[in-house]
Amino acid sequence: MSKTTIFEYKGNSETVTWDRRLCIHVGECGRAKGDLFVNGRDPWCNPDFADRADTKEVVARCPTGALAVHDANGLLVEDAPSENTVTVSNDGPLYVHGALEVDGAAEDMHSASRRVALCRCGASKNKPFCDNSHRDAGFQDAGAVGDRGLAKIEAGGPLQIKRIPDGPIEVSGNFSILAGSGRKAWSGRKAYLCRCGQSANKPFCDGAHKDAGFKAD
Secondary structure, three states: OOOOOEEEEEOOOOEEEEEOOOOOOOOOOOOOOOOOEOOOOOOOEOHHHOOHHHHHHHHHOOOOOOEEEEOOOOOEOOOOOOOOEEEEOOOOOEEEEOEEEEOOOOOOOHHHHOEEEEOOOOOOOOOOEOOOHHHHHOOOOOOOOOOOEOOOOOOOOEEEEEEOOOOOEEEEEEEEEEOOOOOEEEEEEEEEEOOOOOOOOOOEOOOHHHHHOOOOO
């Protein structure tokens, strides 16, 4: 018998789903004010205890795409943002937010078209996604970004995330990189981002994966 990966919380007009494959327990849902998510309650999530606007806003806080909200017709209730961003978190993953096309995302990872947390330590067992392995691996990088990229880019549009076998992540489209401090540090249309954890120019790849013997699809 297969292990359930997606859990549904049905309300009168909307359904919230939680995907265990993507969740790294950031806690944006459980700490949100209101009664949409209540830790220890059964069910933990009840869409009827919040209005539609609040449900949409709180679900969209989830930086991994583990949470999604669907209307009565089963359609995803989340617009693509006006700007694509990659946030280099302190000692953690790359949080990507945008109109995403993610290589390696399953078809039923609905919110992975908007939000994902990508491994950058090299240790995740769920690549290209983060699974919190950076904690046990002792990965350390505060998310400083030295390069500036282009002075100006167009906003929005599709953002393609492609895995280079045994190498970095190729990100193509209009996007900005936010440093761990929250500073908008870099803007451009293509970058190769480290996912082996060994680059001396994080978050960018510098070829260190070759000497490190990094292996990943």
